[in-house]
Amino acid sequence: MTSLKPVETSQVFHILKPLNSFKPEVDYSDELHIAANTYKGCPYKCTYCYIYGYIRSLYVENPSSKKLFRRRFKRDLEVLGKLNLSKHIVYISPSCEPLSSDLEKKYGNTLYALKSLREYGFINVVILTKNPSLLLKLDYLEALNRKNVQIEVSIPLLDSRFEGYAPSPYNRMDAVFDLIKEGFIVYLRVEPVIPSFGSIVGQSRNEFETLISEAKKAGVRRVISRCLLLPVGVCKTFPAFYKELKPYYKQYGYRSGTYYILDHRVRLKLIKPLYDACRSHGVELWIYSNTAFKHPTFIQADNIYLPSRDNIL
Numbered sequence: 063m064t065s066l067k068p069v070e071t072s073q074v075f076h077i078l079k080p081l082n083s084f085k086p087e088v089d090y091s092d093e094l095h096i097a098a099n100t101y102k103g104c105p106y107k108c109t110y111c112y113i114y115g116y117i118r119s120l121y122v123e124n125p126s127s128k129k130l131f132r133r134r135f136k137r138d139l140e141v142l143g144k145l146n147l148s149k150h151i152v153y154i155s156p157s158c159e160p161l162s163s164d165l166e167k168k169y170g171n172t173l174y175a176l177k178s179l180r181e182y183g184f185i186n187v188v189i190l191t192k193n194p195s196l197l198l199k200l201d202y203l204e205a206l207n208r209k210n211v212q213i214e215v216s217i218p219l220l221d222s223r224f225e226g227y228a229p230s231p232y233n234r235m236d237a238v239f240d241l242i243k244e245g246f247i248v249y250l251r252v253e254p255v256i257p258s259f260g261s262i263v264g265q266s267r268n269e270f271e272t273l274i275s276e277a278k279k280a281g282v283r284r285v286i287s288r289c290l291l292l293p294v295g296v297c298k299t300f301p302a303f304y305k306e307l308k309p310y311y312k313q314y315g316y317r318s319g320t321y322y323i324l325d326h327r328v329r330l331k332l333i334k335p336l337y338d339a340c341r342s343h344g345v346e347l348w349i350y351s352n353t354a355f356k357h358p359t360f361i362q363a364d365n366i367y368l369p370s371r372d373n374i375l
């Protein structure tokens with residue numbers, strides 16, 4: 063537990079920002095999560111993406127670097143270091159793809175961030191990505207500390223029906239295999255789980271089964287998942303997807319701020335086939351225990367599905 067002096071968040075942090083509310087004079091336990099979005103916007107344009115709930119349309123079309131990224135990133139590291147927060151987990155990047163080959167070639171922000179984090183003693187790093195193969199390049203391998211870096215690779219589907227611009231799922235899975243062979247901790251994110259409704263085809267039981275079977279072969283031991291939150295902002299970028307699913311979310315869920323969220327029981331039913339696939343392959347499944355977007359906590363799915371088996375089936 064660390065006791066802190068008052069800090070005006072907006073004056074201090076530009077790139078590295080606490081995910082949960084950062085209040086002055088607070089005792090921080092291990093729950094503080096720090097996020098670093100290395101770019102503005104994302105070139106992969108996944109149909110379901112949450113960032114459409116708050117991102118400016120300029121960055122949907124033209125993802126780019128943040129202003130003065132390098133200088134501000136280092137300044138944030140120095141401030142966080144002085145606040146004794148270097149042991150907390152840094153997430154790269156919850157609201158953009160940090161390893162887009164084009165953006166990294168042009169700006170190199172993520173490689174710079176990884177090197178700087180290591181230099182400043184921030185060793186607990188979680189990387190969220192749909193392009194894990196870039197991490198196999200020598201520069202990235204050298205910047206990563208295998209013991210403390212956790213790589214979370216997002217592969218929610220077996221084809222590109224909602225992820226037209228991202229590397230193929232099989233390319234991602236091959237990289238998962240290679241990263242595990244390199245000695246990294248790699249988790250699979252099967253997220254979001256999408257309901258099938260109208261013309262929208264969510265994941266089938268067979269799709270989950272194949273996905274988890276491939277993940278197991280690649281050496282994955284843990285899967286993380288949650289159901290789709292339907293961001294209202296998607297209606298501007300992908301209106302067909304939003305309009306098709308909205309009636310389902312209105313019938314089986316509720317609106318919370320800029321998202322529609324499914325009811326707890328509906329979410330558990332949708333995730334159940336994934337849970338079955340994980341169980342049959344001996345892979346752990348962890349799901350979000352809250353629906354809050356910015357500060358998620360996880361629970362092992364066995365703790366939910368085993369005791370309430372009769373209610374959920």
Ligand code: SF4
Pocket residue numbers: 104105106107108110111112113156157158159192228
């Ligand atoms: S890769 Fe992630 S941040 Fe980028 S569009 Fe897809 S879901 Fe959104």
